[in-house]
Amino acid sequence: MSEHEVTVTINGEKVTKTVEARTLLVHFIREDLSLTGTHIGCDTTSCGACTVLVCGKPVKSCTMFAVQADGADIETIEGLAAGGELHPLQEGFWEKHGLQCGYCTPGMIMSAKGFLAENPTPTEDEIRHGISGNLCRCTGYNKIVEAIQYAAEKLQASEGGE
Amino acid sequence: MIPGAFDYHSPTSLDEALSLLKQHSGDAKILAGGQSLIPAMRFRLAVPTTLIDINRLADLRYIEERGDHLAIGAMTLESALEDAAVVGQSYVLLHDTAAVIADPLVRNMATVGGNIAHADPANDHPATMLAYNATVVAKGPNGERTIAIDDFFTGLFENALAEDEILTEIRIPKPSAGSGGAYTKFERKVGDYAISAAAVQLRLDGNTVAEVRIGLTNVSAVPMRAPDAETALLGRPADAGTIEAAGQAAAAESDPSPDLRGSIDYKRDVTRVMVKRSIEKAVARAKGGN
């Protein structure tokens, strides 16, 4: 049973911790890094509540070991609002009522962020497929789609900046 | 929910990975995308004492057309496959498949090599590679060798790799003029395994089927082709009657297990429908449509 030193850049900050090899990335983020915005909703890699960006890609952090993320850039929901200003996705989810209990929301937003980076002008159908790895029980998805459309427009308007 | 403890290695070269594999033979598992392995470990259905993480072998991530074939590095992400222009243009069956593997988040970690090496008939690549007559490249302590896809799947979760070998590349022959391919999958919901799915790659000569290979997903213990269905098509015109006959042949030769996804009869009939729809799409594409 090996232990390893893991260094990650988490929301722009470099942190080093020692962990068991088997520590899941989601537990590393929630417990070792004390960032509890990323949530756990299942045990079969089905719900996406644990989605974070690893080197810019949205992945399910429950299905990755922390040791695999050594040297990586990780972005979580806590890092999204830059300088106190909400990201267009956060704004969109607020404006369009894209959340109710809030539990799937961090994973949903990070998933959407990764999706929009690859597909900045998506159709509704593409958005629905893009977030098909994230389950929500509360919203029925309509307003999540509207929130992402809002953010896509806003991001395009600011000329691809974010 | 929490995996058992293990020793972890993260080699930075293929040779290092191979030597670790030899050193820990019997106890070690290769960690590629981990999207099948880690869930199994979390339920303690897989309890390897050693994990060899090959994600740092950047040399194994590529998609390159090399003359008469497409070479895909084993560690290529499924999402990279989905995005690759050459795949979308010239390997449309593969493009179809890449879009329906699991869900978009899983595709950001899952690898082509992992999907194939797992030798799970429920995965989507095995049937696809069978349809393409792909070749697997493996590297071991004694060097590199190629394995024809028809010889690769040897049993349920069993492949032709030796214990000390790692799958490094998959080669797909470039389809010639008049070719078309398609993958049609019916699943209960996005992210599920197929109730049944069919991969078809064919070449038309006029309206006659000159060449065809068909692979079926999740209707057998070992990833299978549908030779009777292929025979029903070969040398015949690609019309509704022939296509229906091919579908029926595929249904008859499939060997599904009953489970929550369906009874044997249902899965067989869905196989018939998937094969038909894949053939129809492949034919349309062969003729220049999409």
Next chain:
Amino acid sequence: MAQLDDRKEHHSELGEGVSANVPTTDEVQIKTPEKICGMGHRKKRKEDPRFLQGKGNYVDDVKLPGMLYMDIVRSPYAHAKINSIDASAALEMDGVLAVITGEDLKAAGDLHWMPTLMSDTQMVLPIDKVIYYAQEVCAVIATSRYIAADAIEQVYVDYEPLDAVVDPFEALKDDVIVREDKENKTNHIWHWEAGDKAATDAVFNDAATVVKEKLYIPRIHVSSIETCGMVANYNKAREHMQIYMTSQAPHAHRTVFALVSGLPEHKIQIISPDIGGGFGGKVPVYPGYVICAVASLVTGKPVKWIEDRSENLQADSFARDYHIEAEMAADNDGKITGLRVKTLSDCGAADAAANPSKFPAGLYSICTGSYDMKAAHVEVDGVYTTKPPGGVAYRCSFRVTEAVHMVERMADIMAHELGEDPADFRLKNFIRPDQFPYKSPTGWDYDSGNYEAALNKAMDMLDYRALRKEQEEKRARGELMGIGISSFTEVVGAGPSKDYDILGIKMFDSAEIRIHPTGKAMARFGTKSQGQGHETTYAQIVAEELGLPADDIEVEEGDTDTAPYGLGTYASRSTPTAGAAAVMAARKIKAKAKKIAAHLLEVGEDDLEWNVDRFQVKGSPDQAKTIQDIAFAAYTNHPQGMEAGLEAVDYYDPPNLTFPFGSYICVVDIDKGTGDVKVRRFVAVDDCGHIINPLIVEGQIHGGLTMGLAPALYEEIVYDENGQNLTGTFADYLVPTAVESPKWELGKTITPSPHHPIGAKGVGESPTVGAPPAIANAVVDALWHLGVRHVDIPITPEKVWKLLRDNGVTD
């Protein structure tokens, strides 16, 4: 737009005698400017900023110094004797502090059994035998989550498997007794009836047409994205138990804990922080909670227990599992005359559904629905099986989902049998607006309704007649298209104290409002939002009444130390009960405010009139005092002889339930190859009375519709013949994604409740109630011409495929 009467103050008065004609509108009423943001405004939610930034505080986010972790060993058998539990290997592990068994709980004061919310009993931990798969067998307490997970693998339980009994009809034979602990060795728990049997039989004897059908509504699981959990923190020095818990009803839970544990109630604090979805699944008291609290008591340290998804799916409360035999009678004119229903309720291993205590079958007798009929009789029997206990945990309004599914299917079968268009059949049979308040044959007093307006609106929204033409044309070409309607009547807001209690605690609810000197306010409630937006909607209600900007009102729920006593949030009861309490408390404050205003303005109270946010002198509006002026004066210049301060509490006892309603229309296309059902369009017209926040109401409806689609097409808990759960993870329990969930189209009508102070009715569960039969009706409608009369939900592609092939249809 019609005027509404001034709401009269109701306390324990029946709704009858109120104006029979409550007008229907479809424009949301807005009477306050945006800066105050009272009712009707599409206000962005006040609670969102913390969720959007990952700063929510859910139970698993709670970290206390020295906290221990609990994990549970669960039974792999549905029915087995326990010969021994050997935890020695686990106890030897580093970091394992204790293993708690049934024997330990028994020794600690008979805590190995606990009461259920239906006054049955349920094992916390077993001593002799287990009676459902995944039942809790013992618990490990360790210093880390990971060590606890390792430790449960090191506990060896010697089981002797017994025959399971999974089929409730088999269970009725009493060959395998589930509850050996009961004096009466029978699996039959209770029998319940409503309506008039003799009158109903007479109606059926005279009927021109009778349709009969068997319907099975299978078990489903609510699957909130957050599972259940607790952090129990017993402070030995203070003899005080602090509990963080995923609870929809923290006060009721506190009282139950006090009664069960013997800990004095004033020394128990339950904090229900942010909850990641409830839908009824966080109302029952699960064994894990009790064990966790005991573990903290015993160790004197905080103990955290968070269940895995598989534990949640396999052991926690289910919903539905009703086996129904229904008959509907009609006369020569195609008017429904009666309904006769027999039902078997599969309760699992204990009667633990979270129903009001006098209602073992919940509000199931609402099953005459939106139709006027002469007579009805419904009887239900509850039975034990070797499956987890529960019954109402999935947004079901206390069995209204089952009742409505049944009556909407039967109405559709009758319509098709008579060769009538299902929409016209309903329009003919609806209770008419002038019949309200309406006494149903099973004793309900429907407060208000306008069913034809809702159905007509839904039909307009998708050009129903044109769709019927399209269907005809498609059918001629062999294409399968179906249109299904569901015109439901809901019943929510439990409930009036004369009939409604949970374990004896009456189902009132409460609001406490306090305005600070600088004109800001705090409002606390006995309910507990799990995503319904109370921090915003309650603020809007108070803003409407008192003219304080909603942003100046801080809403709190969930801490039993500070919130007034309430029965919690489920069954769409919050707006009808606590929302009303907020209004009544606000009006008490307003009455005092008027006195203070009169004092400040040196006029008589009768000289004053209220205008949005101020009292002004009649005829002299510039002589006014705003609510903020009054608040300040309440602390600095209150009239002599009057108490200072500006606050009030109200415990609201609703005079009746409320009856939201709606009409949904679903259009499906069926794939003849695979049997796949594609929802092409779904239009939902809801009427929940006056709307507090349309944005939030839309969200509730969308969410409920997806939770209606799910059991209609995807979700089912499946057991094998040995009682093993085959759908125990999200790999096989199919929760819809954004791809399966269609683009819902919404419409509304507004028919206020005549007895609710603001005419609001509640809406959260209407869509889960109304959607499944709309979808089921659409599928059967598509296949009726082939001879198909009924399909049970979930309508899987294979079920449809089998019907097609059996009737000679292929691709």
